[in-house]
Structures are given as C-alpha cells and as structure tokens.
Amino acid sequence: MRxxxxxxxxDNAPCEIVKGAVMAVNKFDCDVVLVGDxxxxxxxxxxxxxxxxxxxxxxxxxxxQNDDSATLSVRRKKDSSMVVALNLxxxxxxxxxxxxGNTGAYLTAAFMVLGRIEGIKRPALGACMPNKNGMTVIxxxxxxxxxxxxxLVQFAHMGSIYSENVFxxxxxxxxxxxxxxxxxxxxxxxxxxxxxxKAEKGINFTGNIEAREVPSGKADVxxxxxxxxxxxxxxIEGVAITLFDMLKDVFYKSIVTKIAAAILKPGLKEVKKSxxxxxxxxxxxxxxxxxxxxxxxxxxxxxxxxxxxxxxxxSQTNVNDKIREFLNSSADEKIEE
Amino acid sequence: MRxxxxxxxxDNAPCEIVKGAVMAVNKFDCDVVLVGDxxxxxxxxxxxxxxxxxxxxxxxxxxxQNDDSATLSVRRKKDSSMVVALNLxxxxxxxxxxxxGNTGAYLTAAFMVLGRIEGIKRPALGACMPNKNGMTVIxxxxxxxxxxxxxLVQFAHMGSIYSENVFxxxxxxxxxxxxxxxxxxxxxxxxxxxxxxKAEKGINFTGNIEAREVPSGKADVxxxxxxxxxxxxxxIEGVAITLFDMLKDVFYKSIVTKIAAAILKPGLKEVKKSxxxxxxxxxxxxxxxxxxxxxxxxxxxxxxxxxxxxxxxxSQTNVNDKIREFLNSSADEKIEE
Numbered sequence: 075m076r077x078x079x080x081x082x083x084x085d086n087a088p089c090e091i092v093k094g095a096v097m098a099v100n101k102f103d104c105d106v107v108l109v110g111d112x113x114x115x116x117x118x119x120x121x122x123x124x125x126x127x128x129x130x131x132x133x134x135x136x137x138x139q140n141d142d143s144a145t146l147s148v149r150r151k152k153d154s155s156m157v158v159a160l161n162l163x164x165x166x167x168x169x170x171x172x173x174x175g176n177t178g179a180y181l182t183a184a185f186m187v188l189g190r191i192e193g194i195k196r197p198a199l200g201a202c203m204p205n206k207n208g209m210t211v212i213x214x215x216x217x218x219x220x221x222x223x224x225x226l227v228q229f230a231h232m233g234s235i236y237s238e239n240v241f242x243x244x245x246x247x248x249x250x251x252x253x254x255x256x257x258x259x260x261x262x263x264x265x266x267x268x269x270x271x272k273a274e275k276g277i278n279f280t281g282n283i284e285a286r287e288v289p290s291g292k293a294d295v296x297x298x299x300x301x302x303x304x305x306x307x308x309x310i311e312g313v314a315i316t317l318f319d320m321l322k323d324v325f326y327k328s329i330v331t332k333i334a335a336a337i338l339k340p341g342l343k344e345v346k347k348s349x350x351x352x353x354x355x356x357x358x359x360x361x362x363x364x365x366x367x368x369x370x371x372x373x374x375x376x377x378x379x380x381x382x383x384x385x386x387x388x389s390q391t392n393v394n395d396k397i398r399e400f401l402n403s404s405a406d407e408k409i410e411e
Numbered sequence: 412m413r414x415x416x417x418x419x420x421x422d423n424a425p426c427e428i429v430k431g432a433v434m435a436v437n438k439f440d441c442d443v444v445l446v447g448d449x450x451x452x453x454x455x456x457x458x459x460x461x462x463x464x465x466x467x468x469x470x471x472x473x474x475x476q477n478d479d480s481a482t483l484s485v486r487r488k489k490d491s492s493m494v495v496a497l498n499l500x501x502x503x504x505x506x507x508x509x510x511x512g513n514t515g516a517y518l519t520a521a522f523m524v525l526g527r528i529e530g531i532k533r534p535a536l537g538a539c540m541p542n543k544n545g546m547t548v549i550x551x552x553x554x555x556x557x558x559x560x561x562x563l564v565q566f567a568h569m570g571s572i573y574s575e576n577v578f579x580x581x582x583x584x585x586x587x588x589x590x591x592x593x594x595x596x597x598x599x600x601x602x603x604x605x606x607x608x609k610a611e612k613g614i615n616f617t618g619n620i621e622a623r624e625v626p627s628g629k630a631d632v633x634x635x636x637x638x639x640x641x642x643x644x645x646x647i648e649g650v651a652i653t654l655f656d657m658l659k660d661v662f663y664k665s666i667v668t669k670i671a672a673a674i675l676k677p678g679l680k681e682v683k684k685s686x687x688x689x690x691x692x693x694x695x696x697x698x699x700x701x702x703x704x705x706x707x708x709x710x711x712x713x714x715x716x717x718x719x720x721x722x723x724x725x726s727q728t729n730v731n732d733k734i735r736e737f738l739n740s741s742a743d744e745k746i747e748e
Contacts, residue, residue, distance in 0.1 A: 219597055264556075
C-alpha cells in the first residue's frame with residue numbers, strides 16, 4: 075500500500091503535511107510518496123524518525139495556490155505537487171492520493187487526470203462528520219453546486235458503498251437533507267429526488283432528514299446537492315468554534331472557574347475532538363477512477379495522518395470496484411427491462 | 412399597543428402561551444388578545460396575576476394541528492385560533508400577531524388574510540439568530556424553498572429595514588450565503604444574486620458569507636433561499652443541542668466533575684441561552700400587510716413573552732411602512748430611468 079501525498083497543499087504545508095506522513099508510516103502498514111520541492115521536503119524529513127524505506131520523495135516544481143483558478147491552475151501547473159500526486163495514482167505508482175490544497179483545483183485535477191468512473195454522472199465529495207453513533211457521509215459536500223435529482227440518486231449509492239466498506243455500517247441508512255420530514259416538503263430538487271430514492275433498489279432509504287437531526291446520527295449517508303452539503307459541513311464547524319470560544323470566556327472568568335475548567339478539561343477535549351472534522355481523515359471524492367481523499371485546508375500533522383488512513387481504507391476496501399459493480403448491475407437491469 | 416396571540420399554536424399550547432402573554436403584559440406596555448377556546452384560556456388565566464384589563468380573550472373553536480396541510484387547514488378552519496388571530500390584525504383590532512403553530516399553515520394564512528405588500532414578489536421569514544456582536548436576520552429562513560435572484564434582492568432590503576429598525580443597526584451589513592467568498596462561487600442562484608446585490612442601491616452589501624462565518628456576526632442580514640436558510644437555522648439548533656448533550660456526559664462523569672460543572676453552571680447557562688433561537692422572540696414574516704411574528708414551535712412562556720416583544724417592536728417601528736417606502740422609491744427610480 076502506497077499513498078501519494080501532496081506535500082505543498084493546505085494552510086500548514088509543507089511542514090505539517092510531511093510530519094503527518096511520518097506519523098502515518100510509523101503507525102500504519104503503508105508507504106508514502108511525498109510530492110513537492112525535493113529539498114524542502116528533505117530538510118523537514120531530516121529531523122524526523124521513521125524507517126527510511128517507507129517514505130520516498132517525488133519532486134514537483136510548482137504549487138497550486140488557494141486563490142488559483144481551478145481549471146487554469148490544473149492546465150498550467152502541470153508540474154504542481156497536486157497534479158503530480160494525482161498522476162502517480164493514474165500511472166499505478168500509488169494506490170491512493172491525499173491533498174489538503176485548493177478544493178476546486180483538486181477536484182478539477184482529479185476529474186481531468188483520473189477521469190470519472192464510466193456511468194457516473196457527477197463525482198461528488200463525501201465529507202465524513204461524526205454523529206452520536208458513528209459517522210455520517212455527506213454527499214455531495216461541495217463538488218456540484220447545481221444538481222439534478224438523478225445525480226443525487228448516484229450520490230446515495232456511492233455514499234452507501236463508502237459507509238458500508240470504510241466504516242463497516244451494514245445497510246447504511248440513507249437520508250435526504252430536507253426542511254421537513256414529510257414526503258412533499260422542500261424545494262423542487264428535494265421533492266423529485268425523494269420520489270426517485272423511494273423507488274430506488276439497493277439502498278436503504280429512510281426518508282427526509284432535517285438539518286437539526288444531522289448530528290444525531292439518524293442517517294449514515296446524507297444525500298444533498300453540493301451547495302447545501304457545503305453549507306452543512308461549514309456551519310457545523312462554525313457553530314462548534316463559536317461555542318467553544320464562548321465556553322472559553324466562561325472558563326477564564328475567575329480563578330475558581332479556571333480550576334473547575336481544568337478538572338473538566340480532558341472530557342471537554344474529547345467533545346471538541348468529536349466535533350472537529352479534521353479529526354476524521356478528510357473527504358473521499360467519490361466517482362473518479364482512483365481513491366482520492368481531500369483533507370481539510372487547515373490540516374495539521376494529525377489530520378494528515380488520519381487522511382492517509384482514510385486513503386488506505388478507501389483503496390483496500392475496493393470502494394471504486396464496488397461502485398463499478400453497482401453501475402454494471404443497474405445497467406444490466408435497464409437492459410432486461 | 413395590542414398584540415393578538417394564537418393561544419393554541421405550538422407544542423406547549425395553550426398553557427405556556429397563556430403564561431407568556433401574562434409575562435408580557437406584566438412587563439411591557441401592551442395589551443394582549445388571547446385567541447382560542449374561551450373556557451380553557453380562562454381556566455389558565457384564573458391562577459395568574461396581572462392587570463385584568465390588559466388581557467382579553469377572543470373565542471375560536473378550532474385549532475390548526477401540526478400535521479394539517481397548510482392550504483386546506485386555512486381554507487377549512489376559518490374559526491381556528493390562528494386564522495382568527497390574523498383577522499384581528501386585518502380588522503385593525505390588533506397591531507400585530509404572534510403564533511407558535513404550524514409554520515406552513517401560518518405563512519399561508521398570513522398571505523391569504525393580510526395579503527402581500529404591493530410590489531413584494533415573495534414574503535419571507537426572517538429568523539433572528541444571535542451572533543457574537545448582536546443579531547443576524549436570516550431571510551429567507553423557510554417561506555420559499557425555490558427562489559429567483561430578484562426575490563433575494565427584496566429579501567436583502569426587507570432584512571436591512573428590519574435590522575435597522577428593530578435591532579437599531581445602522582447601515583446593516585448584508586451578506587449572501589455562499590460556499591466561498593469569491594464573487595464567482597456557488598450555485599447559479601448565488602452567482603446571479605451576487606451580481607444583482609452588488610449593483611443594488613440602498614443596501615450595504617458586503618459580499619458572500621460562508622456558513623462557518625454565520626455565527627461570527629460578519630453579516631447583520633444573511634440573504635439566502637428559504638431551503639438553505641432553513642437548513643442553517645435548524646442545523647445551528649441541532650449542533651448546539653448535540654454539543655450540550657455531550658457536555659452533560661462530561662459533567663456527570665464523577666463527583667469531582669459534577670462539582671466543577673456546578674461552579675461553571677451560571678456561565679454555561681448564558682452560553683446555552685445565547686445559542687437558543689427561542690430566546691430571541693421569533694421570526695418576522697416580512698412582506699405581508701401587518702406585523703406577523705412566528706414563534707418557535709416548542710416555545711415556552713419565556714419565548715412567547717419574547718415573541719410578543721418582537722411583535723411590539725415590529726409594529727412600533729413601522730417596518731412595513733418603511734418597506735412600502737423602499738418599494739415606492741425603487742418604482743420611482745425605474746420610471747425615471
């Protein structure tokens with residue numbers, strides 16, 4: 075198992091990315107190819123301890139910046155760490171790829187370099203958020219701002235396959251993000267999608283999910299357009315940050331409250347962690363030919379290490395083959411009909 | 412100042428609604444007309460202390476239930492507490508109206524009984540959420556699931572007028588809910604709306620707002636379609652509830668943590684309150700002929716008392732007249748052009 079990692083993508087690149095790769099090879103049974111400026115990477119690696127044969131460096135002279143245009147950067151920066159990392163998967167030199175860089179550029183590059191899985195209408199991002207009982211895969215969480223109902227049906231299948239294989243959920247509950255639980259609620263996209271999902275075979279559709287129920291774990295897979303899905307994941311982040319900021323003010327009020335807060339600190343840390351998307355190893359890009367993981371832009375070493383683990387699982391469990399199987403079987407059904 | 416209150420709308424009706432009305436008349440310079448079954452209301456009022464002349468009861472024999480269809484319930488239940496309360500405003504017997512009942516039915520009833528303000532394309536719900544510095548008015552937060560860009564421009568104006576008059580914000584910052592800060596980001600609705608808002612006079616448009624920034628107070632008015640807006644308000648609620656549930660587990664772990672939690676309790680309560688929409692007096696329905704406030708479905712007495720205060724402010728500050736003035740001036744401008 076060999077994971078390509080874009081060492082120059084993300085707010086904390088390259089230092090935290092390289093350190094995350096080191097953490098991963100020390101912990102998991104995998105090798106990592108760090109992609110980016112050779113000298114810089116080497117100088118960071120110098121101070122790290124790990125089995126030297128487990129990390130190799132692939133030089134790339136360019137970096138896709140956060141404000142680069144998605145399409146242009148991919149076309150023009152062919153020797154960027156992001157594009158070179160994706161090419162390693164295409165050429166079979168890596169089993170999966172991780173980047174914390176510019177999301178738009180990464181998605182575009184992944185489509186262009188690896189291509190869609192045949193039959194997939196739109197690849198989608200499946201952000202994984204913790205809930206009370208486990209994890210919710212939110213598809214689409216940002217790849218497609220404007221969606222058609224038939225895209226969302228495929229998102230439901232891809233999300234289910236990911237949830238079942240990577241998180242071990244049997245017959246994952248699929249919920250449709252909506253503004254009411256009743257069948258006729260929502261905008262036209264939600265109404266039409268509801269009808270299609272209800273009739274769809276091979277998924278465990280459990281109906282509409284209101285946003286307030288997302289953290290409760292009522293759904294293992296939350297299906298939505300990429301605009302709403304992105305609003306959901308970013309808002310969860312924003313609310314959690316604001317709440318913990320407010321709690322800090324409560325804790326620092328006096329010496330007594332500071333002592334009380336110190337007693338609760340280990341528990342509070344756990345809660346904070348469980349609300350923190352970066353703890354959960356990034357989002358799979360579902361529907362392209364190759365396991366692609368998008369790590370959070372502000373990933374630190376720990377998150378990159380988690381993202382590498384997700385990439386390993388994504389590859390090991392053959393999620394993409396199972397997506398192809400589903401597409402073949404549904405194509406067969408159509409022919410039989 | 413006289414506020415009509417639907418005593419039979421909401422999960423805790425009629426008891427908490429009646430008690431909320433009592434709290435309001437004891438605290439504010441206003442009268443309340445409680446609408447609903449006369450005998451039931453009288454029996455609750457019997458045990459309450461207040462100046463008898465400040466609360467009157469208007470009998471209504473029917474109740475709109477939460478699972479009633481919006482249009483049918485309004486057409487068929489003409490003697491429901493909700494419809495009768497709205498009629499009091501129409502007939503000039505009340506200055507504003509509050510209900511915590513079925514949202515869909517309430518909006519439909521408000522359109523049908525009071526009618527849209529002439530020139531308003533779509534009335535919208537303006538949920539008010541606390542942020543770090545004050546309040547954010549989220550328009551639309553649920554009245555219109557499918558929207559056109561020109562509706563959102565009117566939402567921006569109505570939200571600004573409400574924010575300025577009711578919350579005293581000078582030149583309220585208007586943000587467009589989007590999945591990136593750059594101008595070209597988002598779905599087609601967001602892109603087209605951005606262009607219109609940028610060119611629009613009379614509002615202080617400050618650009619796109621990502622969902623993670625909503626709680627930070629970057630915008631006083633957050634403009635969005637009713638589907639996304641509803642997702643936002645319900646998700647904030649859901650995340651806050653889940654977080655406080657998790658904190659409870661931390662607090663009850665041992666005797667020591669229980670003591671620590673007890674010390675922090677007053678501060679924690681404040682934080683919880685500040686994340687609780689029901690503390691903030693409900694959402695104005697903007698764009699109909701009459702001040703209409705929707706209180707949260709699970710409102711208790713305190714929230715109803717807050718909603719009555721919002722209704723008073725909505726009426727006293729002549730928000731609807733100012734919406735009419737804006738519509739007239741923009742119509743004049745068009746003629747001049």
